Amino acid sequence: MSMPDVPSARSAFQSMRGRDPEQEHRGATPLELLFDLTFVVAFSLAGNQAAHLVAAGHIAEALVGFSFVVFAVCWAWINFTWFASAFDTDDWFFRAITMVQMVGVLVLALGIAPVFLSIEEGHHLDNRVLVAGYIVMRIGMVAQWLRLAIQDPEHRRTALLYAAATGVAQVGWAALAIASVPWSVLIPSFVVLYAIELGGPLFAERTGGGTPWHPHHVAERYGLLLIITLGEGILGTVTAVAALVSRVGWSVESVLVVVAGTGLTFGLWWIYFLVPAAPVLAEQRTRAWVWGYGHIALFGAVAAMGVGLHVAAYVIEGESELGVAGAVASTVVPVMVAVVLCLAIALFLLRRLEPVHGVLYGVTVAVLAVAMLLPMWGASIGWSLALAMLAPFVVVVGYELDGHRVVQREIERAEREAEAGE
Secondary structure, eight states: OOOOOOOSOOOSSOOOOOOOTTOTTOOOOHHHHHHHHHHHHHHHHHHHHHHHHHHTTOHHHHHHHHHHHHHHHHHHHHHHHHHHHHHOOOSHHHHHHHHHHHHHHHHHHHTHHHHHHHHHHTSSOOOHHHHHHHHHHHHHHHHHHHHHHHHOGGGHHHHHHHHHHHHHHHHHHHHHHHHTOOHHHHHHHHHHHHHHHHHHHHHHHHHHOOOOOOHHHHHHHHHHHHHHHHHHHHHHHHHHHHHHHHHHOSOHHHHHHHHHHHHHHHHHHHHHTTSOHHHHHHHOGGGHHHHHHHHHHHHHHHHHHHHHHHHHHHHHTTOOSSHHHHHHHHHHHHHHHHHHHHHHHHHHHHSOOOHHHHHHHHHHHHHHHHHHHGGGGTOOHHHHHHHHHHTHHHHHHHIIIIIHHHHHHHHHHHHHHHHHHO
16 A cells, blocks of 8 residues: 655645646545545444344345445545545645535434434335435535636536536435435436436546546555445454353354454455556556446445344344344355455456456355355354355465466556557
8 A cells, every 4th residue: 555645735725737647656645534434434324224124134125225325425435536536636625625525424324324214114215314414425526526617627628517417416316305205206216316426427527538537546545445344344243243252251153253254354355455456447547437336336245244244243142033044144145246246346457367267256156155055054153154254265365376477467468458559
């Protein structure tokens, strides 16, 4: 990880211009790291609420609420990150607007519980507080884009397109939250608003001239958020072990859960960082779209692993109807999804991997599937999760033996293709 990008001196107010996308030693700033702390709270609250619903047997409701909240959180983070990568001035105005966005994240976090409660009770979706926080965050982004449009003629069209798409989407979100419409209207409305949210940046970049985001900075920022999301796995592990210790004291089962939860978290971290994204993004900038958007699902899957470990705690305490099999599945399925997404993102980024890598990931998924079946044969949560913990390391061992050479060749090939296209 590079050192934070701390300028030696700052002016009180700077004219916003596009930054150099090839700047050396560009890293995350202290402001960005502070901004990320608010998302720790949002992920934690969303995980707690989802775990409560899953433990109560309301799995579909938990998936709907968790997906809705995680998308809002991740999307707001992604927009800030890409903008900061291209235009961060680190002056007082940029910092003040970032603080406003942090307030928005915290307000959104306060609205998470009402969202899950309304879904659990089957009434209309109560997302008023959550949407209010989301709009605060997005208004902050509109202010940044409008400032850019005023101060940077080169990127004015792009900035105005971003501001327009963001503003239109917020009007739609506000209308839905205030109107309290039924689900039959909400679902198609969500599809339209998601299309605006996701399609707006794509349209603005392709028709407005693009933004000078920094590939190494963006890759580092995504890696940092993944680490924050993995923190939910650590928290879930502590929660599950605390439940065990409070009931039966320290035992083999307690140790197994500690090792398994930590190992799953560590294994996912290791798999994610096997393929360095920055060198490829630097040469193939058009691949950033699928890579960047695909992380929304990946962040959600990783956070859901923490949810599963929380569910395991409910089962251990006897406060869930799922049983051992349900507790194991609620943890292992998100891990399986995360592993598959890591492979898919790597495949898209490099455009080609050797067949042996497909075999390694296939064996990993197979081991996870067996871990989910173990409770049917009488295995405990600890032993089942201990087997699941071994799965990610199948890929890790394969990479360390020979896979790193293949990945390096593919990175060099991507660089040659970029040079040939110039």
